[in-house]
Amino acid sequence: MQCSVTDLKATDFGKFFEDKIEKTRASTMSVPPPNISVTTRCELSSFDTTSVEEVVRLVTLSPSKQCSRDPIPTWLLKDCKTELAPFLTTLINKSLSTGEVPTTLKTALITPLLKKPNLGSEDLANYRPVSNLPFISKLLENVVAKRLTGILDANQLLPSHQSAYR
DSSP: BOGGGGGHHHHHHHHHHHHHHHHHHHHHHOOOOOOOOOOOOOOOOOOOOOOOOHHHHHHHHSSOOOTTSSSSOOOHHHHHHHHHHHHHHHHHHHHHTTTTTOOOHOOEEEEEEEEEEEOOOGGGEEEEEEOOOOOHHHHHHHHHHHHHHHHHHHTTOOOOTOOOOO
């Protein structure tokens, strides 16, 4: 889609990225799934819960990035982490035990960014969508990633020579 920079609107970006996803889905529909044989028998029925101490450690180690969807500024959450950790722990553990993520934690702020600074800003194909999730979403994601990686490692289900894009 070609238009002038001043004519670009959120709806233009939304439609462009939706169409791009649909085209990708359509082009991969006929591709058969990879044939992966797993010799290990493992079952994942639940994740281990987290502790207040782990949540405090994760908050401390997390970058101070912020999303406009955050209910409180990240710097304030980090300053009050000891007081807020029991509530965050309950929220995370509830999500882990039910397998559900609250809708407010699944809603991201999407920002279109130019793929490269030298590309023309008037062509929508030169943009990539960057999603910014609330800070608490990132905490939950971090806990799940640690649990899942541990299970995959313990059952030797991760490729030994792959370090990126896991």
